Structures are given as structure tokens and as C-alpha cells.
Amino acid sequence: MKSGLTIRVDNLRDVLDALKQLGNKDVLVGIPSDRAERQDGMEINNAELGYLHSFGGTIRIPEHMTTVYRQISDDGSFKRNGQFVQKAKSNFATSHKVAAYSVQLPPRPFLHMGMAQSRDEVAELMKQAAVAALSGNADQAEVMLNRAGVVASQAAKQVITAGDQLTPLSERTLESRRSRGRNGTKPLYDTGQLLRSITYVVRSKNA
Template structure:
């Protein structure tokens, strides 16, 4: 007895190839240490981003500074989760259709959206723990205007990026 099902095209090979190409791919959002150097600080942007995200008490020169947690990456990624999830699902669909190039484009889009979400958290500054009066005074002395946390010169903001990589 025949099922009535007919195969119009066999794209199993392209599906397997797409799965092979994209298996173990990660979309990472953050501050890569190899691109995080700063001339104005003994710490690089990756270190500063980590300490700011988690909060810490650190000694910089002869000063001990306590940083409250300002989890800008976590907040930005969470803010963009519905949009990034849609792109990750589209990547999975593209793989199942055997289209590795389209899947990679969707992964790139997810990374861009999450990166921009983290940058938006810093850019608005309204959801981050406010700056201390001591920090505001230091900024005024240095001629830096504004009271947004994590945004004095834009170095940290500009270092946030994403990568799509194979594990």
C-alpha cells in the first residue's frame, strides 16, 4: 500500500552539511580581552567591564574603590531576548532547510541585537546604580560632564562587541 507521499527534492545532504557547519556555534556578547586595551587605566576594558558587572572592591593606585554591581551585559541581553530568540529560531529553521549561510546570518543578527542592547543600557544609564558623589566630583575635576554610570569617555561602551564562533 502506498502512502501517497512523494519526494520532490532530497536535501538531506545539504541539511547534514549545514548541521555539520553550525554544530557547536556560539554567539558571544561582551568585551574580548585581546581588543580591550586602554591607555588611561591600569585595567583593560574587559577587566573593567567584569568588575563593573559583578561589583568589587579594588585598589587602583593608592585608592581603594568599591564598585556596586552594574550588570549592563546581563540587562542588555535580557532586554533583547525576545528578538535574539527569534533570530536563533530562524537559524535553526535555516539549518533544517540545509541553508548554512542563512543560519549564520541569523546568528550574526542575534549577536548584533544583544550587543546593541548592552550598549543601550549604558547609553541610557537610568537603570544602573548611580555614581557616588566622589566619582561625580572626580569627573567634574577632569572636565567630564554627565552623570551616567560607565560612560565618562565611551571607552567601555565602544569596546562591547559580539562574535559568532565555533567552539
């Protein structure tokens, strides 16, 4: 005769361990040190540049040489009225010294915007991480934390790729881009280095 008593495996230890692990983890979204280095000779790295763009500030461009590219016809005249083009499309290049100058950057808080726009989805994923931890499933909790990081970092990138929420570029910046054969007008998106540097990490708080 059945007693009606159901015996379940006691997973209290697994639950406590999973909760401890979850409570000791942070999901950080931004530009980590291993992605901060730039390849264009700027005096500041991607992390510093991201901070300046987020809060606004002054950036100093040191004196440097630049190469501009154009197209010439067989008779030696410039095509397209001498308009600058990308290197791959050119057949004529000249190098010029550019004097040092400073640029005032208005706030373009792409990370803050991305976090705000992904808040509900991230909150749901964090909730699922907590549920997994309460079930004693630390591995599943870690998966949810990583998904939250992906969603938040992708949202920050989307702010840049869309460009329509950010303060427009100044004419001087646009002229500088055109001098390098770049015709894009989206703020924060020129070479793509800053965009590619945005990611997330899940790490222990005592790391």
C-alpha cells in the same frame, strides 16, 4: 499521463551539514581580547573592568599625575569661579599628583540586563537560524546568528547609554569626573572606552 509523483532534490546532506555547523557555533556577547586594551593607563583592561562593573568589586587606582584645565581672563583671574573645563575649552592647565586610592564598585550588570531585555528578539533570530539550517542553508543560518549578536550587544550598550537602570555614581566619582572637565553623570560612561569595547563574536565551540 501524469503519475502525480513529484520528485524533489534530496538535500539531506546539506541539511545535516548545516545542522552540524549550527550546533558547533556559539554567539558570545561581551568584550573580546582584541577590544580589551585601554588607552588611559589603568591597571586593568576593559574586559576586567566590565566584569567588575557587572558583579561589583574593588578597583585600585594607582598613584598618577593628572592635568586639570581652566579658563583665565586677560587680567589673570579665573573665569567661571575656577571651574574645571575640557582641554579644548581651556587656556590654563596645571598638573597634580594624585595619591593611590581604591574605589568600591556596586554591581551594574549591563550585559545581563541587555541580554534579558533582548531575549525575545534574540530567541526569534536563533529560531530563524535553526529553520535555515533545517533547510540546508548554512550561510543563512550564519547570518541569523550574527544578527542575534548585533541585537544582544546593542541592547547591552543601550543599558549604558540610557543609564537610568544602573546604580547612580557616588559623589567622589562625580568629583573625579569634574576634575577632568567632564560633567556627565551616567554610570559606566566617562571616556566611552568601555562602551565601544562591547561587541559580539560568532565562533566555533572548539576554537
